[in-house]
Amino acid sequence: xxxxxxxxxxxxxxTGARAPDREGILLKKGTRNPSYQRRWFILRGNxxxxxxxxxxxxxxxxxxxxxxxxxxxxxxxxxxxxxxLASEEGGRSYKLAAEKKVDFDGWLQALVWAGxxxxxxxxxxxxxxxxxxxxxxxxxxxxxxQEDRFLxxxxxxxxxxFQELHQRFGEEIxxxxxxxxxxxxxxxMEFG
Amino acid sequence: MRYNEKELQxxxxxxxxxxxxxxxxxxxxxxxxxxxxxxxxxNFLFYFRTDEAEPIGALLLEHCRIAKEEPSGFSISFIEDxxxxxxxxxxxxxxxxxxxxxxxxxxxxxxxRSLIFYRNEIQKMTGKVNIPGKDLILLMxxxxxxxxxxxxxxxxxRPGSS
Numbered sequence: 001x002x003x004x005x006x007x008x009x010x011x012x013x014x015t016g017a018r019a020p021d022r023e024g025i026l027l028k029k030g031t032r033n034p035s036y037q038r039r040w041f042i043l044r045g046n047x048x049x050x051x052x053x054x055x056x057x058x059x060x061x062x063x064x065x066x067x068x069x070x071x072x073x074x075x076x077x078x079x080x081x082x083x084x085l086a087s088e089e090g091g092r093s094y095k096l097a098a099e100k101k102v103d104f105d106g107w108l109q110a111l112v113w114a115g116x117x118x119x120x121x122x123x124x125x126x127x128x129x130x131x132x133x134x135x136x137x138x139x140x141x142x143x144x145x146q147e148d149r150f151l152x153x154x155x156x157x158x159x160x161x162f163q164e165l166h167q168r169f170g171e172e173i174x175x176x177x178x179x180x181x182x183x184x185x186x187x188x189m190e191f192g
Numbered sequence: 193m194r195y196n197e198k199e200l201q202x203x204x205x206x207x208x209x210x211x212x213x214x215x216x217x218x219x220x221x222x223x224x225x226x227x228x229x230x231x232x233x234x235n236f237l238f239y240f241r242t243d244e245a246e247p248i249g250a251l252l253l254e255h256c257r258i259a260k261e262e263p264s265g266f267s268i269s270f271i272e273d274x275x276x277x278x279x280x281x282x283x284x285x286x287x288x289x290x291x292x293x294x295x296x297x298x299x300x301x302x303x304x305r306s307l308i309f310y311r312n313e314i315q316k317m318t319g320k321v322n323i324p325g326k327d328l329i330l331l332m333x334x335x336x337x338x339x340x341x342x343x344x345x346x347x348x349x350r351p352g353s354s
Contacts, residue, residue, distance in 0.1 A: 001200055005193060007252040010272040045254065045300035046234065061194035066234050067202040088202045116234035119303050123310075130310040133317050142313070144306035146296070 012042070012049050012059055020044045022110045023054075024103060027078065029095035036078070036097065041107075046116045048084070063094060070111045072104075080104035084111070204231065204238045204247045210294045213242060215265075215281035225281060235298045237268070251278065258295050264288045268295070 014020070022043040027036035028050065040054040046066055049059040068084045068091075075081035078097035082104070085093045098104035134141040211231040216239060217223055229240040231247075235254060238247040255271045264285050267277040282288035296302060 001197060001204075001247050002249040003195060003200060004249060004251050006273055006276075007254070007256065007270050009193070010256075010270050011252055011254040013272075045304075047252075059193050064195070064199040064203055066206070067199040086196065086199055086202065088198055091198045091202065092196045116300055116303075119300065119307070123303050123307055126307060126310045126314070130314055133314050137317050139317070144302070144309040146302070 008047070008062060009058065011044060011047065013057075014044065021114070022107065024107075025054075025099060026050075026103075026107065027097040027099065029097075031092075043110055043114060046114050046119075048111065048114070065111065065114050066116050067091075068094075070108060072108065082108055200250055201246060203233055203236060204250065206233050208233050209298060210291065212287070212291075214283075214291075217279040217281075219276035219278060225279070230280070232294055232298055235300050237295065237298075253295055253298050254301055256299075258292055260288070260292060266292050266295075 020042045022041075024041060025038055026041045028039045029036050039060065040051040040056070042049045042051065042059070046064070048063040048065055050061050050063070051059050063084055065084075067088070068086050070084050071082060073081050073083045073095070075095075075097060080098040080101060080103065081095070082097070083093050083095050085091070096107075098107055131141050208231045211229065213227055214230045215225040216228040216230065217225045227242055228248075229242050231238045231240070235252060237251045237253055239249055239251075240247045251268060253268070257269050257271065257274065259267050259269070261267050261279060264283070264287070265279060265281045266288055267279050269275070269277040280291070282291060
């Protein structure tokens with residue numbers, strides 16, 4: 001099957017200064033070579049790209065997160081190890097490890113919730129609520145903007161108040177995510 | 193750039209948002225319109241020969257432009273390469289418009305923008321965002337919301353009681 005590379009690369013490179021959802025170093029176990037290699041990982045939407053070096057223009061590889069599940073794993077050498085498993089029999093598994101606990105927590109959280117379906121499930125009730133609110137207000141519902149630039153906002157770091165909020169919500173999400181561990185097939189009890 | 197063929201195949205077998213037999217022409221010199229089974233799964237468009245189980249190809253529907261083409265057709269092109277277009281011929285104007293809408297809605301980035309848009313609009317109209325009952329949804333929304341760089345200028349208010 002031909003995966004049209006230009007479409008995938010175009011998304012990877014992003015438009016303008018739009019930052020990816022998460023990026024950083026992860027250790028990746030080779031397929032033929034059992035040792036870990038340091039790779040730069042970039043999460044954008046539901047796609048996980050990995051590069052040989054940060055700043056490379058073309059990724060080494062791509063992982064389709066909607067076909068996989070993410071789980072912590074035991075490793076003899078790495079304390080912060082996890083695996084991205086293809087959901088199909090005989091599919092490939094990506095053995096990864098973070099270098100620090102904070103990265104481990106952050107990546108697992110990001111990857112578990114990166115699927116397209118998760119976003120869709122969040123969007124539906126909000127869309128319904130919007131239409132209800134419009135109806136109540138006697139206003140015609142509008143379609144969301146097609147283009148990125150409607151917001152016209154700079155992609156600069158947020159003020160410190162937002163960082164605290166982010167941290168707090170992150171913790172609350174982890175707590176809630178833990179309670180959904182069985183449904184999600186991810187044993188989140190081991191982290192966070 | 194490496195990827196796992198099995199992951200892509202697995203994705204192509206997931207339930208489709210939309211699937212139909214449509215005429216398709218790829219942006220290659222001398223290519224002609226061919227009848228293909230076209231299947232939309234998450235933000236990928238797969239296309240198959242009508243009698244085959246495995247797709248011939250897949251397009252990621254991000255950073256792309258989906259435009260109406262006369263008559264009763266549409267095209268997909270990518271921002272980095274706007275002149276190379278994938279053409280699709282539908283059997284009716286209605287089918288064509290349905291596909292254009294579905295393909296646009298399938299983009300992850302479009303869904304993300306929509307989330308922010310709805311949230312902002314709801315807050316403007318009601319002064320609060322009230323997502324009844326679903327604490328997890330609210331928190332996940334906020335988590336996803338804060339992943340994007342635009343969130344910094346939108347003030348956060350605790351929602352009213354649900």
